[in-house]
Amino acid sequence: MIVTRRIRCQTQGNNHVLDLTGRLAQEVAASGVRHGLVVAFVTGSTAGLTTIEDEPGLVADLKDLLDRLVPREAPYRHNRTEGDQNGHSHLRAALIGPSLVVPVEGGRMTLGAWQQVVLVDCDVRPRAREVVVQVMGEE
Amino acid sequence: MIVTRRIRCQTQGNNHVLDLTGRLAQEVAASGVRHGLVVAFVTGSTAGLTTIEDEPGLVADLKDLLDRLVPREAPYRHNRTEGDQNGHSHLRAALIGPSLVVPVEGGRMTLGAWQQVVLVDCDVRPRAREVVVQVMGEE
Amino acid sequence: MIVTRRIRCQTQGNNHVLDLTGRLAQEVAASGVRHGLVVAFVTGSTAGLTTIEDEPGLVADLKDLLDRLVPREAPYRHNRTEGDQNGHSHLRAALIGPSLVVPVEGGRMTLGAWQQVVLVDCDVRPRAREVVVQVMGEE
Numbered sequence: 112m113i114v115t116r117r118i119r120c121q122t123q124g125n126n127h128v129l130d131l132t133g134r135l136a137q138e139v140a141a142s143g144v145r146h147g148l149v150v151a152f153v154t155g156s157t158a159g160l161t162t163i164e165d166e167p168g169l170v171a172d173l174k175d176l177l178d179r180l181v182p183r184e185a186p187y188r189h190n191r192t193e194g195d196q197n198g199h200s201h202l203r204a205a206l207i208g209p210s211l212v213v214p215v216e217g218g219r220m221t222l223g224a225w226q227q228v229v230l231v232d233c234d235v236r237p238r239a240r241e242v243v244v245q246v247m248g249e250e
Numbered sequence: 251m252i253v254t255r256r257i258r259c260q261t262q263g264n265n266h267v268l269d270l271t272g273r274l275a276q277e278v279a280a281s282g283v284r285h286g287l288v289v290a291f292v293t294g295s296t297a298g299l300t301t302i303e304d305e306p307g308l309v310a311d312l313k314d315l316l317d318r319l320v321p322r323e324a325p326y327r328h329n330r331t332e333g334d335q336n337g338h339s340h341l342r343a344a345l346i347g348p349s350l351v352v353p354v355e356g357g358r359m360t361l362g363a364w365q366q367v368v369l370v371d372c373d374v375r376p377r378a379r380e381v382v383v384q385v386m387g388e389e
Numbered sequence: 390m391i392v393t394r395r396i397r398c399q400t401q402g403n404n405h406v407l408d409l410t411g412r413l414a415q416e417v418a419a420s421g422v423r424h425g426l427v428v429a430f431v432t433g434s435t436a437g438l439t440t441i442e443d444e445p446g447l448v449a450d451l452k453d454l455l456d457r458l459v460p461r462e463a464p465y466r467h468n469r470t471e472g473d474q475n476g477h478s479h480l481r482a483a484l485i486g487p488s489l490v491v492p493v494e495g496g497r498m499t500l501g502a503w504q505q506v507v508l509v510d511c512d513v514r515p516r517a518r519e520v521v522v523q524v525m526g527e528e
Contacts, residue, residue, distance in 0.1 A: 163344040168330065247525075
């Protein structure tokens with residue numbers, strides 16, 4: 112059994128961290144799959160998916176970390192050749208990665224209590240995002 | 251065919267790198283799946299999964315790298331607001347990521363000879379960890 | 390339905406970024422799977438897989454970023470104990486990660502228009518690489 116849906120969401124860009132756990136849980140429940148896995152995949156090259164405790168202090172810490180490891184203001188070739196200002200956005204997204212797989216048991220994802228699935232939008236402006244959610248398994 | 255198990259292990263925290271390859275291989279063999287994939291997923295938000303050559307020098311290098319990229323002693327908001335001392339642990343785990351997928355052929359994972367699946371426990375204290383192992387495929 | 394193939398490719402090492410999107414798309418098409426997922430997994434511990442816009446400026450930026458975050462010339466224990474000179478290669482690969490999962494709909498991967506699947510070869514010399522491609526799903 113395979114069910115594929117799209118979650119559409121609006122971000123503010125600039126390392127906006129968006130908790131998708133509730134919507135993923137809804138898609139898993141709606142799929143009818145009780146035992147299997149869920150794949151989340153963000154379409155686009157300036158956002159990534161990971162898990163983190165979605166707590167405001169930590170979300171701010173993650174933004175600071177990305178700003179420090181991959182600064183916005185470095186002389187990226189991408190910005191010169193493409194006329195964009197989001198070289199850092201692409202690099203951050205490539206580091207975080209676009210896909211995540213979570214096992215499903217008893218119709219629920221096997222996440223920890225303080226472990227949320229989040230979209231990190233690294234682009235420099237608000238974006239309408241699409242996350243492909245695929246549930247695969249048995250009833 | 252879908253088989254889901256849990257690997258329980260004890261870590262020392264503080265970037266303890268634990269080789270799970272042997273136990274994953276056992277679960278793959280026990281599942282009866284000859285052709286398919288195995289998902290490993292660590293429950294909790296202060297540990298990650300990746301592959302590395304499990305060699306003591308390199309394990310020490312990985313710890314040094316994490317200490318340098320995401321220092322323990324920075325003024326993380328998480329530590330102030332939550333009364334924890336593990337802001338860096340959460341950030342390291344979010345960078346590494348909680349899930350890994352490895353194809354299975356002939357009942358074995360398609361790992362390289364020097365490529366081990368490891369848990370990196372970034373928390374600041376010893377932890378009992380649970381890794382969900384899901385084997386999906388055909389006999 | 391599960392189809393597993395191997396993509397063989399030659400890299401130049403030293404952060405060579407190789408676009409695999411076309412070859413993955415061919416494998417998906419050849420598999421006959423119209424709805425499901427594709428797993429890509431690189432065998433070996435000195436290369437990783439991610440997605441990025443495969444644009445020469447950005448590829449150069451990614452190389453610079455890896456050189457800065459995980460410098461080649463640091464005193465890695467791996468280099469002393471193993472007689473290798475690729476401690477940084479292993480660490481970069483562990484950060485990027487070896488596996489990627491992309492949903493498939495209508496026989497096509499759900500990638501963005503500027504989102505390519507790339508192999509990043511972090512080793513210090515040209516390498517013949519093998520990427521396991523597994524397509525799982527229904528016709």
